Amino acid sequence: MSTTNVYQTEAPLIQETVTMNKVTETILAPTERLPSNGWWAMFLTANGLLLIGVLSVAIQMWRGVGVWGLNHPIGWAFDITNFVFWIGIGHAGTLISAILFLLRQKWRTSINRSAEAMTIFAVMTALVFPLLHTGRPWLAAFWLLPYPSERLLWVNFRSPLLWDVFAVTTYFTISLCFWFTGLIPDIAAMRDRAKGKIRKKILGFLSLGWSGTMTQWMHFEKAYLLFAGLATPLVLSVHTIVSFDFATSIMPGWHTTIFPPYFVAGAIFGGFAMVMVLLVPMRKLFGLEEVITIKHLEYMNKIMLATGMMVTYAYASEFFMAWYSENQYERFIFSNRLTGHYWWSVWLMILCNAVIPQLFWFKKFRTSIPVMYFVAIAINVGMWFERFNIIVTSLSQDFLPANWDFYSPTKYDFGITIGSFGLFFTLFLLFVRVLPTLSLAEVKSILVKPAGEKHRKG
Amino acid sequence: MLKLSDIIKQIKPPENVPLMVGVFLTPEELYHAAEKAMDKGYKGVDAITPFPIHGLDEVLKIPSSWLPYATLIAGVSGSAFMLWFQWWTSSVNYPLNVGGKPLFSWPAFAPIVFEGGELLGGVTTFIVLLITAYLCRPRALIKNPLEAKFTDDTFALLIPISKENNQQDVETFLKGVGADEIRLLTV
Known part of the structure; x- marks a missing residue:
């Protein structure tokens, strides 16, 4: 093995002064001390948001699903918007952990762990919505699980909604296996440093007896590569299948073949923006600036710019096809989106997703933390409204004018939406306190000089 | 190509034999020591590292995974x-x-x-x-046989003591390749 990397022409990702021991200390420190005031402030805020959601759900269960603003013809609105939004958020995590791994992008090592955790929490948050949409889930249990086959009738495997059930649950399971596999060696590192007896026992149990022998690493790396290979088509398929929920129907504005790539690009776009929203405070709060550098953030901004352009192209293509198709219903829906009842939300989406990310063409903005944070939040808002527009504008004014009606959300709709953010942030804040937020082994393996006498302490 | 004997070996837990541990401070030193150990013809040599070192599994002739x-x-x-x-x-x-x-x-x-x-x-x-990877074995759940620095920034070469690998001989070998510390680990 040679110590000089002949392929490395750019400046190193992580400064040469960062040693292996420093990586361990920096990443594990937050899990080994009491939480700071900054963490408590964020945690209590997230708890507050979650409480709003819990109260809204409690009232919804007490009074019934009628407290939501749903009515004919809009039987889907905030709940499915939130579902698609949160499933989409998860995609960035899998893209970072699987696709960038297969493409040998070394910069992913600093962000993959937290992005994968984000994926899992986002999918968990998303799964709350179909459950709530059943109204009183404990009553739904008897017609959903276990599948009641006393009528001897099977589910319809031709239904996109059923594909969705399989896609989302598989996605969650595989992401969880992938994430936990990567965690095993790092939990072992925590176990070896643990002071308390109970802490040692819990971490010893979770690390499954990892000792770091080359034999173990060989199997581990093989499994990791296989997971990356499995997760790559999976990440592309999940939002494809979610988009089938719409694309296979005959609704104008939904019935289009561009939906699968359009949804996947949008999911990665919005997901990266959410990673940014989480990482910027995290690296500041835990002093991770040396391992999550501006360079890492800049690379993420470039991906946001690229996927943002794809999404913009998809918008343009949708409008063009509506005009070019000569289909009066398609033409009506798309002109109605720009000038109709929901014009403000469509223009907000275009502003947030197509215009604001163009700032990232300039290196000055790409490397400025306030600017990238602003853009990331704008993209999240834009992506939320993208789903809202697709769902609500098409449903509100379809083929028959007699069938038209508008949707206005109630405070309970807003309540569960706010609550979903609370749930997501609460889970993420707990994660950063108890588990290593970066992959120790992977970061160590990309250090300029993984070891060397002069970099060792003492 | 994967052999059936390798698959069986990968399912069967490793035998508990005394190990001679040579401690190294850099991956390069460990890598070169591993090459020399294989040249000397030691059997069942393994290493403990805080991160996977690419190519080391091939040097140590660890049969590939099934x-x-x-x-x-x-x-x-x-x-x-x-x-x-x-x-x-x-x-x-x-x-x-x-x-x-x-x-x-x-x-x-x-x-x-x-x-x-x-x-x-x-x-x-x-x-x-x-x-x-011999995970989830009840006995292994308790603790790492070595201390914290081996999941942090220190590397170890493990040579089992057996009929083929004489203890005295292994010790002199590890001294010769510049191990920072040498110790005997009895399980």
Whole structure:
């Protein structure tokens, strides 16, 4: 093995002064001390948001699903918007952990762990919505699980909604296996440093007896590569299948073949923006600036710019096809989106997703933390409204004018939406306190000089 | 090519023999020491490292993992099962005309065939990893045989003491390749 990397022409990702021991200390420190005031402030805020959601759900269960603003013809609105939004958020995590791994992008090592955790929490948050949409889930249990086959009738495997059930649950399971596999060696590192007896026992149990022998690493790396290979088509398929929920129907504005790539690009776009929203405070709060550098953030901004352009192209293509198709219903829906009842939300989406990310063409903005944070939040808002527009504008004014009606959300709709953010942030804040937020082994393996006498302490 | 004996070896837990541990401070030193140990013809040599060192498994001649085969078989079985199941439910067990589509409308079954393969393949990969990497063994759950620095920034070469690997000989060898510290680990 040679110590000089002949392929490395750019400046190193992580400064040469960062040693292996420093990586361990920096990443594990937050899990080994009491939480700071900054963490408590964020945690209590997230708890507050979650409480709003819990109260809204409690009232919804007490009074019934009628407290939501749903009515004919809009039987889907905030709940499915939130579902698609949160499933989409998860995609960035899998893209970072699987696709960038297969493409040998070394910069992913600093962000993959937290992005994968984000994926899992986002999918968990998303799964709350179909459950709530059943109204009183404990009553739904008897017609959903276990599948009641006393009528001897099977589910319809031709239904996109059923594909969705399989896609989302598989996605969650595989992401969880992938994430936990990567965690095993790092939990072992925590176990070896643990002071308390109970802490040692819990971490010893979770690390499954990892000792770091080359034999173990060989199997581990093989499994990791296989997971990356499995997760790559999976990440592309999940939002494809979610988009089938719409694309296979005959609704104008939904019935289009561009939906699968359009949804996947949008999911990665919005997901990266959410990673940014989480990482910027995290690296500041835990002093991770040396391992999550501006360079890492800049690379993420470039991906946001690229996927943002794809999404913009998809918008343009949708409008063009509506005009070019000569289909009066398609033409009506798309002109109605720009000038109709929901014009403000469509223009907000275009502003947030197509215009604001163009700032990232300039290196000055790409490397400025306030600017990238602003853009990331704008993209999240834009992506939320993208789903809202697709769902609500098409449903509100379809083929028959007699069938038209508008949707206005109630405070309970807003309540569960706010609550979903609370749930997501609460889970993420707990994660950063108890588990290593970066992959120790992977970061160590990309250090300029993984070891060397002069970099060792003492 | 993977041999059956390797598969059996990867399932059977390693024997508990005394190990001679040579401690190294850099991956380069460990790598060169491992090369020399293999040249000397020691059997069953392994290493402990805080991160995977690429190529070291080949130097140590660790037989490659049978994990990919397990994943492939499980993935194909998962897909095949879901294809069969969808065919059986919709054309044999309860044939039902849905929108005039054929009973076995395979293009509509493709997404679930794919997901079935993914799910079984992925879960199998995880379970087989636990087996091949000797994880989840009750005795191993207690603690690492070595201390914290070996999951932090220190490297170790492990040479089992056996008939082929004489203790005195191994100790002189490790001294010769510049081990920072040498110790005997009895399990």
